[in-house]
Amino acid sequence: MDNRDADVLIIGGGPTGLALATELTMRGKRVCVVERNERTGVQPRAKTTNVRTMAHMRRWGLVPEVRRRSPLPQGFPRRVLFQHTLFANPIVSFDDSFCASPQRRDEFPEHAEFIPQYVIEGILAEKVASEPLATVMFGWELVSFAEESEGVVARVRGRDGAERELRAPYIIGADGGRSSVRRLLGIEMRGKSNLTTFATLILRIPGLIERNGLPRGLFHFIVRPDAASIIGPLDQGDVWYFSRVAQAEVPTEDILNVARRAIGCEVEIEVLARDNWVVHSLLADGYRKGRAFLAGDACHLHSPFGGHGMNLGIGDAVDLAWKLAAALGGWAGEGLLDSYAVERAQVHKAVIDSATRNVGALSENFADPILGETGPEADAARTAAAAEIRKLKTPEFHSLGLVLGYRYTNSPAIAPPDREGPPLEVSRYVPDATPGHLAPHFWIDETISIYDLFGIGFTLIVGEGQRDVSALVEDVEATGIPLKVLRLDEALIDRHFEAPLVLVRPDQHVAWRGNAIPESRRLIEIMRGERRSQSEPGKSE
Incomplete structure (x- = not known):
């Protein structure tokens, strides 16, 4: 295939596709990344870059930049709090959540980092764009592709309607839950759909992070019955996220009123964006057909509770990239490419099971008016609630066995x-x-x-x-x-x-x-x- 445009054609310029491009160019392979959007994402989605992904960032030389761009100031407690309202004393504190505290540990080389997914995408995009072996095509989408004897021929379309053909030995669908590659391959997703529907508001709340009396944390699970939700700092510039169970048709103003109750004091709030999303528990019934592969959300969708989503996709990219490089280098057996699905499906199933259990215990499950009251009866209720929360939520915030023990x-x-x-x-x-x-x-x-x-x-x-x-x-x-x-x-x-x-x-x-x-x-x-x-x-x- 002498007229190839790249060794690997990657459809999707999110974290999975960009990680795949990073890993392949590091191994001397040419890549072309096709992304339908004009830039990397702007919605927060994932916020936790876990210790396994940070180990890859260390290999790629990106740890200093990830640390620099984290919105958390030095000394910010890496913990998850359960509270009646944002300024109430914590009922439970999960300290060192996700192993994100900045301390050296024997089990891994880099602690986790709390940083919006769109920032990670930006860092990876800059890395890929700097590589002579990489071409990134923002604003282009896949129309179709066909397999030939020595590779694939894909047709892509730009925003102006212009089309062109791209040729490569392999094509990878890293194009998310609505994957065009998966659809064109005829691969189905199996499992449970529409488990829970959420709305997330991106808010600017000036000065909130510095307010006296605020117990600081990564996530605040609010267990007030009329304000059950999750709120926390997202990015620099006083940007916060607020998430709760809500259908897409619920007015933003109604959700904003719930946010005010969850905060529990008068604050100035500006709504920057809204993201409606649905939790699924789905796994593709195949990860490969011939020279086409699926990775990331294109082959697995699950609850984000536990912080595994983006990290799982980056893990897919690392596993698949070295095997593709081996095939392109002429030393891989066919079984090496097949081993991608054999291996990663085992991790996907374990993560999906855990993440599905995590979403089964939300703030609503623990909400009780007495938790915000005073007196012996309220104290006893908080003690009982704390025990139940620790029982059900520890696997969500302390999951090193799943992250490294797979x-x-x-x-x-x-x-x-x-x-x-x-x-x-x-x-x-x-x-x-x-x-x-x-x-x-x-x-x-x-x-x-x-x-x-x-x-x-x-x-x-x-x-x-x-x-x-x-x-x-x-x-x-x-x-x-x-x-x-x-x-x-x-x-x-x-x-x-x-x-x-x-x-x-x-x-x-x-x-x-x-x-x-x-x-x-x-x-x-x-x-x-x-x-x-x-x-x-x-x-x-």
Whole structure:
């Protein structure tokens, strides 16, 4: 396909599409991003960039810019509060929500950041636009595409009605819940639709964040019966968001009156925008047809409660990008591309289950007039409410087990597990190096993370001076597979990986570990996504 416009054509310039473009250009591949809007989004949507996404931001060199553009001042408490009104004493405080407190932790290299999705999109868009290997076409939409023997031919249309053809070996639908790519592929979404309808107002409330007596937090769940809602700071310039269950036909003024009751004091409010949105619990019945793939909201839709949506799409992009790069580089087996759906569907299902449970317990579920009263009876009611809130909402705000503890099983690009790993618990993360798990994180020194030492391709971790892996490395490199040998203290390797030899994939997941140097052919099969046996031992070699 000599007349190609790009190696990968990406439909959709949101976080998923831009992350895919970032990852692919980093691997030397040409991309063309087609986005129907004239710019990146302006609605807040996601507000939490979780620790897993921040680890990717670290690889992309974007952490300083993300921190700089966060609207939260230094010292702002990263917590979620449940209150009767905005200025009432908290009934419950979930401290260090989403692991967003600015402190170093052993489990991950970067704490989460609270920042509007449109700001993240802007940062990624600037990154992609600066890449010589990237072309971004804002104001263009996909009309149709067809697969040929060596790629796809897509027809796109600009705002002026002009059409043109674009050619690439692969096309990716990262174009959201109403995906044109998914529609053209004939892939259906399965699950439950229209679970709950919300309205979000974007408000400018001058001086509110500095008001005396305001318990500051990321999210304020208001449990006053006539004002059940969620409110919180969104961006610089006194911008706040206010969300509550409401149908699209409810007048904005009615919702604004509820916001005033939730705040509980006289304030000046300017309505900047309104966003009506519906919660679904849907999963595509396929992620791939031939040379076309789906990623992000194009293949999964779920409640935003828990802060997983944008982050899940970026995770899709990272998984898919290195596999596409491998296929374009000529060293991937067909199973490697198929492994994208095998692996990511497992994470999607776990997140959808958790997010659906989260949206089942809203402010309305805990609202009671007595919570705003005084006296022994009211105190007892608040104590009981606090216990119930913690029981139902802890998985929403403390979900490190889900964010980092997910694992890939039955994948042709992962060695069979050599033991049963720890159970997946939403709020409890236990680092584990069983094949399929995210490589356990640890610090080499005060500033260097083990992740900083991984290569852009595969990384073979070997004890210092213990084994000669030159023959294995030569065999792997002969196939074109990128491989870095990382030698570390053997005691350190054993402490964190429980094996002296570990193969880590480009996406930082453990592909294989063992006690002895394996036969080259077997390791190469795993790297190419061609592992055939589901029962062969992974650690006894």
